[in-house]
Amino acid sequence: MIDVNRVVFRLLLNGYPMSFLLDELTKTLDGEALIPFFQPIFSLLNRDFVAYEVFTYGLSNSPLHNPLVLFNTAERYNLSAKLEHISQKICFERFAALHVKKKLFINVNASLTSEASFKNSQLLRLLNDNGINPQAVVIELTELRSYVKLDVLQNAVNFYHGLGFEVALDDLGAGYSGLRRWTKLLPDYVKLDKHFIRGIDHDSVKQSFVRDIQAMASSLHFKLIVEGVETEGEFNTIEQLGVTLAQGYFFAKPSQNPLEESDKVFSNSQPVKSHPKKYLANVTTAAQIAKFIQPISAKTPVFEVLEIFQHHQLTMLPLVDNKIATGIIYQDRFLSKLFSSRYGLELYGKKTIRSFVTKTPQSIDQDTPLETVSQKLTANTDHESAFIVTQNGEYVGIATLLDLLEEITHLQIKNAKHANPLTLLPGSVPVNEQINQLLEQHIPFAIAYFDLDNFKPFNDVYGYSAGDTIIKVVAETLTSHVSEQEGIVGHIGGDDFIVVLICEDWRQRCQAILDDFAAQVPGYYKPEDVSAGGIYSENRQGGKCFFSLVSLSAGVVAPDATCGCRSHVDIADLASGAKKQAKALEGNSLFVNQRKVQHDHSV
Numbered sequence: 070m071i072d073v074n075r076v077v078f079r080l081l082l083n084g085y086p087m088s089f090l091l092d093e094l095t096k097t098l099d100g101e102a103l104i105p106f107f108q109p110i111f112s113l114l115n116r117d118f119v120a121y122e123v124f125t126y127g128l129s130n131s132p133l134h135n136p137l138v139l140f141n142t143a144e145r146y147n148l149s150a151k152l153e154h155i156s157q158k159i160c161f162e163r164f165a166a167l168h169v170k171k172k173l174f175i176n177v178n179a180s181l182t183s184e185a186s187f188k189n190s191q192l193l194r195l196l197n198d199n200g201i202n203p204q205a206v207v208i209e210l211t212e213l214r215s216y217v218k219l220d221v222l223q224n225a226v227n228f229y230h231g232l233g234f235e236v237a238l239d240d241l242g243a244g245y246s247g248l249r250r251w252t253k254l255l256p257d258y259v260k261l262d263k264h265f266i267r268g269i270d271h272d273s274v275k276q277s278f279v280r281d282i283q284a285m286a287s288s289l290h291f292k293l294i295v296e297g298v299e300t301e302g303e304f305n306t307i308e309q310l311g312v313t314l315a316q317g318y319f320f321a322k323p324s325q326n327p328l329e330e331s332d333k334v335f336s337n338s339q340p341v342k343s344h345p346k347k348y349l350a351n352v353t354t355a356a357q358i359a360k361f362i363q364p365i366s367a368k369t370p371v372f373e374v375l376e377i378f379q380h381h382q383l384t385m386l387p388l389v390d391n392k393i394a395t396g397i398i399y400q401d402r403f404l405s406k407l408f409s410s411r412y413g414l415e416l417y418g419k420k421t422i423r424s425f426v427t428k429t430p431q432s433i434d435q436d437t438p439l440e441t442v443s444q445k446l447t448a449n450t451d452h453e454s455a456f457i458v459t460q461n462g463e464y465v466g467i468a469t470l471l472d473l474l475e476e477i478t479h480l481q482i483k484n485a486k487h488a489n490p491l492t493l494l495p496g497s498v499p500v501n502e503q504i505n506q507l508l509e510q511h512i513p514f515a516i517a518y519f520d521l522d523n524f525k526p527f528n529d530v531y532g533y534s535a536g537d538t539i540i541k542v543v544a545e546t547l548t549s550h551v552s553e554q555e556g557i558v559g560h561i562g563g564d565d566f567i568v569v570l571i572c573e574d575w576r577q578r579c580q581a582i583l584d585d586f587a588a589q590v591p592g593y594y595k596p597e598d599v600s601a602g603g604i605y606s607e608n609r610q611g612g613k614c615f616f617s618l619v620s621l622s623a624g625v626v627a628p629d630a631t632c633g634c635r636s637h638v639d640i641a642d643l644a645s646g647a648k649k650q651a652k653a654l655e656g657n658s659l660f661v662n663q664r665k666v667q668h669d670h671s672v
Contacts, residue, residue: 090142093133102128105160106323110316113308114434120172124323125156150181158195165199172205179210179225203233204391211239226254263297270302280310355442356435358476359458359466364389367423374422392463396426397455431456435465489560492544500559500567501637513628515575516640518648521564526606526616540564546586550578579623583657586621620657624648627661
């Protein structure tokens with residue numbers, strides 16, 4: 070099997086003799102002539118940077134400038150440990166000087182962890198010297214030797230977890246990438262090699278693989294970070310697949326002075342599509358079911374935890390340090406373990422409660438809709454009874470599966486009261502409530518009133534069952550183009566539909582709906598009627614008349630117009646007027662009303 074790193078290493082040497090590289094490495098280490106570069110890790114949920122990975126480069130005029138050449142040369146001459154120590158020293162000093170309030174991912178050679186120099190907690194000394202908390206650092210275990218054994222990696226993971234660090238495996242798909250090792254080592258993060266991301270927007274096999282890996286990561290409480298995101302197509306694809314963390318040149322290249330604000334990343338000629346975290350006002354989120362429980366530190370002695378449970382009516386306790394939740398202690402499990410033997414309290418009493426935690430709890434952002442929360446928890450094979458609710462990754466409370474089930478049941482009953490019996494879409498009451506809340510919160514939105522043309526003749530000729538089918542086709546077409554995070558589709562009666570659109574591309578979506586519907590309609594007519602372009606039926610006066618194929622009219626009220634409305638009543642007036650204008654046009658038609666409502670201020 071070809072060692073790609075070795076091949077690249079030789080290519081990067083550019084004819085330099087090894088003796089020259091040794092001299093250059095010695096000078097570099099003696100003079101600590103290393104430069105840290107930082108590359109951000111982007112959260113697709115928070116739409117912001119949440120961490121930075123630091124890379125160590127040699128000086129720009131040195132043949133050791135490239136990290137691959139630098140670290141391979143050090144390994145060749147048994148200087149890896151010395152390089153690692155100096156690299157960490159410089160990286161931590163620079164990170165502290167930047168005052169960046171994010172996590173730091175730092176690469177550590179897994180095979181060096183067993184060496185004596187790494188057993189004296191030199192990392193902790195470096196962190197203390199620079200005022201950095203271990204919980205702000207993620208140890209990213211790398212390996213220059215592909216034959217590093219599983220037990221060595223396990224010892225490394227245990228060692229750094231014991232010092233209070235989180236651990237990432239770099240990477241899934243190269244080196245020690247086997248899924249078996251992943252599940253055995255139980256890291257906090259796993260990185261997915263850029264091979265699986267390159268061209269993923271045009272590769273269904275890669276898409277299936279990433280979707281499965283992300284689902285597995287969620288179920289095992291690991292955070293998956295995909296590397297090598299370079300194009301807008303790759304970005305959009307991984308977002309659709311449910312990936313939550315990513316890094317790559319699309320966001321930013323490694324830099325000595327890292328970007329701290331993600332909105333500066335996309336200032337080039339092809340910026341990322343804007344996906345602001347907009348949730349409809351009546352969408353219930355995890356925040357609604359979260360309950361704040363005063364957390365304790367993972368360093369709290371077990372006997373103190375026992376006292377807390379004895380004096381407070383609590384069934385669980387969150388472990389939180391530096392605002393980050395690391396575990397949940399359940400009262401029943403805690404007491405069971407503590408008193409499973411007569412010497413349990415003596416055995417565990419003075420130990421920290423961290424020893425009772427076997428797995429990092431599932432964390433859900435507070436703005437996540439309950440439907441999404443349910444999907445994430447369903448994919449979790451552990452079936453824990455509670456999960457952590459966060460804001461920007463920081464602890465805000467705990468929610469239980471029972472809380473989630475009760476709220477979803479309540480919402481289902483409420484929605485069923487006002488749902489259209491044919492399409493099961495919300496009726497006018499919830500749609501009006503939605504409109505009023507959006508107006509109160511000053512959230513811009515467009516309103517589209519969809520109505521079928523020539524529907525009655527179709528119903529008369531083909532029958533009510535066929536008519537119901539066409540109405541269902543409209544409903545399915547609308548919901549396929551408007552997700553729950555982008556709007557609400559309402560069926561307000563008969564063949565009338567109202568769509569609230571909070572997405573910026575509302576006009577394009579409406580046109581796409583019309584085009585989609587127009588393409589489907591011929592399939593519900595007889596071939597001879599399609600050829601004729603319509604059917605004969607009675608008009609309202611009882612006379613025989615020719616009617617074109619069923620079409621869809623969309624009267625749209627633009628955000629500039631809706632923003633001036635006081636309530637859904639104003640909106641309804643504008644939407645009805647726009648629909649009449651649209652129906653006056655031939656075929657599948659779109660009319661956009663940008664006229665603002667005029668209020669009578671004389672009263």
